[in-house]
Amino acid sequence: MTTLAEYMIVSGAKNRPPMLDKSMFNSWESRMLLYIKGKKNGRMMLESIKNGPLVYPTVEEDGQIRKKKYAELIKQEHLQDDCDVQATNIVLQGLPPNVYALVNHSQSTKDIWERVKLLMKGTELSYQERECKLYNEFDKFTSVKGETLHEYYLRFAKLFNDMHTIGMTMQQVQVNTKFLNALQPEWSKFVSDVKLEKNMYTTNYDQLYVYLSQYEGHVNEVRMLRERYQDPLALVANSQTQSHSA
Structure with missing residues (x-):
């Protein structure tokens, strides 16, 4: 299947x-x-x-x-x-x-x-070399500024599929933690929420992706605000202004 x-x-x-x-x-x-x-x-x-x-x-x-x-x-x-x-x-x-x-x-x-x-023929790395290469890629895997959650998910899925293809296994909690922690900072609130909402030992990263995708619109707004107000004090002032206006 x-x-x-x-x-x-x-x-x-x-x-x-x-x-x-x-x-x-x-x-x-x-x-x-x-x-x-x-x-x-x-x-x-x-x-x-x-x-x-x-x-x-x-x-x-x-x-x-x-x-x-x-x-x-x-x-x-x-x-x-x-x-x-x-x-x-x-x-x-x-x-x-x-x-x-x-x-x-x-x-x-x-x-x-x-x-x-x-x-x-002959250029294929040995199993041990491929395993080390993929572990290194997994360890260094991180999100790219400006990419969508879907693009991030596809890159992670490709890496995990490469690992699965040669028979590498990792604990579910380790895979899930990596998927969440490698996201951009603007996802931090929802990463914390999903860690409380989901069991990291039984949930898979596909389900984490589906859960997070419903909040991508809000994350994009946070990202745009951060880009517009790169000065942290200006960002705080703008947030307070919006609060008072409401």
Whole structure:
């Protein structure tokens, strides 16, 4: 069953396939296949990767055997051929320039996919190296000023999914605490509230995201006030003025 985090990765990035990190090919491969599967006719595109593109049927014309032209294909063949092209485009979009330049001459998604695998062979970090890399990313993970809660959630979900892919496990309370404490300061009141409202040992960060999202409008107002009144005394004076006006 697809988790909420995996679903958000797919639905939240419809025009942005996952970018290959050469040190974590296996993780990229699983995310790319999930991303393609979530697309319209995704299963047909996966067939292109696994079995290669449509082999054009042949017809006899003036005593000669030739392949059909695209316009002569039947509806199902048109669809499969279109899926072949779309799958190729998606995979190429997920490759960094230095890898793209080595495979873009390939004629089919299957050829590209197999060549990328071959190129990445030996570049994959060992399990211990990947585990250390991900623990380091988790330890340093923080929110980015100006990003939405949804964008923050997607970045966290991607990191946690990478950890899950290689079998890393962490205590639920540790994951939840990190998700909350890495938010920007304007979230502090609601972070405190949610820690009192939710059990950090049984709640997951998906539920924390849903809970916090209802307060994002208020948080945005606080952020704008802080940006407008960077002097703390001016911010306090403005808040008092608004209180008196009310």
